[in-house]
Amino acid sequence: MSNSTVSGGPGLETAAVVAAEAGRRRSLRLGGRKLTFDYVSFLLVFLGLPLAIFLIFVISPFAQALYYASTNWTGFSDTMDFVGVDNYVRLLNDPTFLQAMRNNIVLALVVPLITIVIALIFASMITVGGPSHGQVRGLKGSSFYRVISFFPYVIPAIVIAILWNMIYTPSGGLLNGVLGLFGVTDQPSWLGDERTAMGATIFVIVWSMVGFYMILFIAAIKGIPAETLEAARIDGAGRWRTVTSILLPQIRDNVQTAYIYLGIMALDAFVYMAGLNSTGGPGNSTLVMSQYLYRTAFEKGQFGLATAMGVVLAIITLLFAALIIGVFRLIGGKDEGGRS
Amino acid sequence: MSTDTRAAVTVNRRSSAPRPPQVGVQSTAGDKAVGITSHVVMAIWSLVVILPMLWTLLGSFKTTKEIFASPFGLPASWNLDNYISAWVENNFGGMFLNTVIVVGVALVSVMILGAMCAYVLARFSVPGSRIIYYLMLAGLTFPVFLAIVPLFMILQNMQLLGSLFGLIITYVAFALPFTVFFLFSFFKSLSYEIQEAAYMDGASEWRTFFTVMLPMAKPGMAAVAIMNFLGLWNQFLLPVALNPEKDNWVLSQGMAAYASSAGYALDFGQMFAAVMITIIPVLIVYVLFQRQLQGSVAQGTSK
Numbered sequence: 001m002s003n004s005t006v007s008g009g010p011g012l013e014t015a016a017v018v019a020a021e022a023g024r025r026r027s028l029r030l031g032g033r034k035l036t037f038d039y040v041s042f043l044l045v046f047l048g049l050p051l052a053i054f055l056i057f058v059i060s061p062f063a064q065a066l067y068y069a070s071t072n073w074t075g076f077s078d079t080m081d082f083v084g085v086d087n088y089v090r091l092l093n094d095p096t097f098l099q100a101m102r103n104n105i106v107l108a109l110v111v112p113l114i115t116i117v118i119a120l121i122f123a124s125m126i127t128v129g130g131p132s133h134g135q136v137r138g139l140k141g142s143s144f145y146r147v148i149s150f151f152p153y154v155i156p157a158i159v160i161a162i163l164w165n166m167i168y169t170p171s172g173g174l175l176n177g178v179l180g181l182f183g184v185t186d187q188p189s190w191l192g193d194e195r196t197a198m199g200a201t202i203f204v205i206v207w208s209m210v211g212f213y214m215i216l217f218i219a220a221i222k223g224i225p226a227e228t229l230e231a232a233r234i235d236g237a238g239r240w241r242t243v244t245s246i247l248l249p250q251i252r253d254n255v256q257t258a259y260i261y262l263g264i265m266a267l268d269a270f271v272y273m274a275g276l277n278s279t280g281g282p283g284n285s286t287l288v289m290s291q292y293l294y295r296t297a298f299e300k301g302q303f304g305l306a307t308a309m310g311v312v313l314a315i316i317t318l319l320f321a322a323l324i325i326g327v328f329r330l331i332g333g334k335d336e337g338g339r340s
Numbered sequence: 341m342s343t344d345t346r347a348a349v350t351v352n353r354r355s356s357a358p359r360p361p362q363v364g365v366q367s368t369a370g371d372k373a374v375g376i377t378s379h380v381v382m383a384i385w386s387l388v389v390i391l392p393m394l395w396t397l398l399g400s401f402k403t404t405k406e407i408f409a410s411p412f413g414l415p416a417s418w419n420l421d422n423y424i425s426a427w428v429e430n431n432f433g434g435m436f437l438n439t440v441i442v443v444g445v446a447l448v449s450v451m452i453l454g455a456m457c458a459y460v461l462a463r464f465s466v467p468g469s470r471i472i473y474y475l476m477l478a479g480l481t482f483p484v485f486l487a488i489v490p491l492f493m494i495l496q497n498m499q500l501l502g503s504l505f506g507l508i509i510t511y512v513a514f515a516l517p518f519t520v521f522f523l524f525s526f527f528k529s530l531s532y533e534i535q536e537a538a539y540m541d542g543a544s545e546w547r548t549f550f551t552v553m554l555p556m557a558k559p560g561m562a563a564v565a566i567m568n569f570l571g572l573w574n575q576f577l578l579p580v581a582l583n584p585e586k587d588n589w590v591l592s593q594g595m596a597a598y599a600s601s602a603g604y605a606l607d608f609g610q611m612f613a614a615v616m617i618t619i620i621p622v623l624i625v626y627v628l629f630q631r632q633l634q635g636s637v638a639q640g641t642s643k
Contacts, residue, residue, distance in 0.1 A: 038544045042549075043460065043466070045456070046459065046460045047460045049456075050457040051457065051472065053516065054476070054513055056494070056513070057494070057513035058479045058517075059478070059479065060490070060494065062482055065486050065490050122381075122385065125378035125382065129378040139379065142382075145386060147630060148390060149385065149386065151393075151626065154570055154622045156591075157576065159595060159615055159618050159619060162599045162611070163392055163615060164392070165599065166611065166612075172408035177410070207388070210385075215634050219637060264483070270576075271577065274600075275599065293485055294580075297488070307486075310483070310488070311486065313483050313485055313486065317482075
């Protein structure tokens with residue numbers, strides 16, 4: 001799950017948004033209502049109470065952040081000077097922050113790519129991996145694989161990170177124990193080595209996400225009308241052709257949503273880093289912006305500067321989403337051109 | 341309502357529906373190759389997922405010395421020492437209780453408040469509903485990190501920083517947009533005739549909602565409640581940043597603090613036991629609601 005968002009999973013949130021969009025089109029009006037005590041008290045409590053909580057604890061912090069980001073506020077002093085864009089200039093000249101930003105961008109590009117490719121392969125195997133005659137069928141006993149693969153999704157991300165931290169422990173950890181069984185003596189120290197730390201971290205995030213997206217893609221593939229698959233088969237399409245020419249174009253929207261949510265999650269990545277390498281890893285090789293922000297705010301007390309990092313993070317997040325939507329639109333256009 | 345119920349189980353039903361028997365058709369060699377490869381790949385992945393879990397379960401019964409001696413060895417004696425010392429000495433018991441309180445109260449609150457809000461937005465024409473919609477969308481989209489510092493100060497000014505109540509109300513606020521968006525479509529799909537009938541019978545707006553409309557939205561409520569439970573139980577950033585009071589810690593932050601404070605001198609056995617304590621509640625929810633959970637993921641993609 002996207003770990004900074006409190007609820008639901010990645011993808012589900014967009015799904016909820018889409019569903020709400022669809023629902024809002026037909027709005028039945030219950031006529032002009034009399035403002036009786038019943039109706040007014042009902043509206044005040046039903047709409048007013050949740051909205052008040054939401055505005056105070058979610059919207060107002062977002063709005064305040066934009067202001068604080070241009071002050072030199074330290075949080076614990078009363079003085080707060082307006083410094084304009086100084087905080088942003090400082091950030092762009094801070095090599096540690098730039099390194100964190102680079103790490104974030106690497107994560108946002110690599111994590112979704114690997115996760116989605118693996119999830120798509122698994123989902124295709126499970127849905128069209130069955131015999132090539134008769135009805136298009138999935139793999140036998142696939143429900144077992146689905147139950148197992150989905151499991152990491154429900155484990156708290158911090159537990160996953162701590163668990164893998166222990167698995168990666170150079171001596172006594174599970175991974176090097178397994179390597180030892182195969183006679184590998186040159187055992188890396190994984191998270192302790194600048195060369196392997198990032199890769200090991202990416203693997204953990206992918207491990208925790210693949211199952212969820214596999215289920216998501218399986219559901220999307222099952223949503224494709226059976227007739228379409230039958231028709232492709234009758235036309236002589238093999239499995240590979242079915243996957244590339246039928247499945248992928250049909251579930252393109254789901255892949256796009258998955259890419260955006262995985263990317264947003266990778267741009268955060270705070271919880272994984274907190275469990276795997278809470279100090280930023282060897283040579284800051286796994287330091288991410290969220291970690292640096294947290295340290296700047298709650299350890300150094302530079303609230304203004306930290307909020308500016310939050311703004312940068314938010315901007316990168318929105319840019320990333322826009323980029324992915326743009327790229328997918330481009331691919332989509334080509335697809336349609338090729339087909340006609 | 342029937343459509344909602346159906347949506348929630350479609351995938352499972354479809355996958356478990358009996359297939360027409362294929363008589364007299366031989367599998368080709370290619371079929372076998374693909375089938376076997378698929379099974380092998382999926383089996384390996386299952387192993388990669390399960391092995392760390394088994395290792396943890398096994399490790400939670402071993403002493404740290406045994407863990408370091410061999411990753412696969414069985415414990416010399418099967419006992420609950422690690423669990424007891426994690427629960428008592430390291431106060432994971434207290435943290436467990438805090439987590440149950442915070443997640444329980446927040447979950448019930450957000451479900452009620454979210455349902456009420458979604459109901460009004462879906463079925464009444466209120467001025468400004470468009471603005472509310474976009475604000476909720478913003479609440480879903482922007483990173484929590486943008487809000488975390490101002491949020492810290494807001495809670496501090498309200499004297500709620502580090503209190504369970506402060507944490508609960510923050511959980512509710514941040515879980516609200518997701519809950520409202522999801523339930524919005526459910527309330528939208530409910531019958532208007534029944535609502536009118538309730539008014540005809542003289543039911544107030546309050547009564548209509550609690551005795552007529554809310555029970556009809558049960559399938560939607562269940563799906564959202566499961567997702568919210570997992571989301572809140574697994575929440576990490578909000579407690580770490582907003583709940584510094586050690587007595588009020590929840591499991592996720594306690595785990596992180598314990599893991600990083602001890603470093604490599606960490607008592608692995610106790611750590612494993614603490615991991616199990618944190619996982620067991622979500623494991624139970626997962627096993628009980630596995631079908632609904634995968635169903636609601638599937639349902640999310642269907643439109």
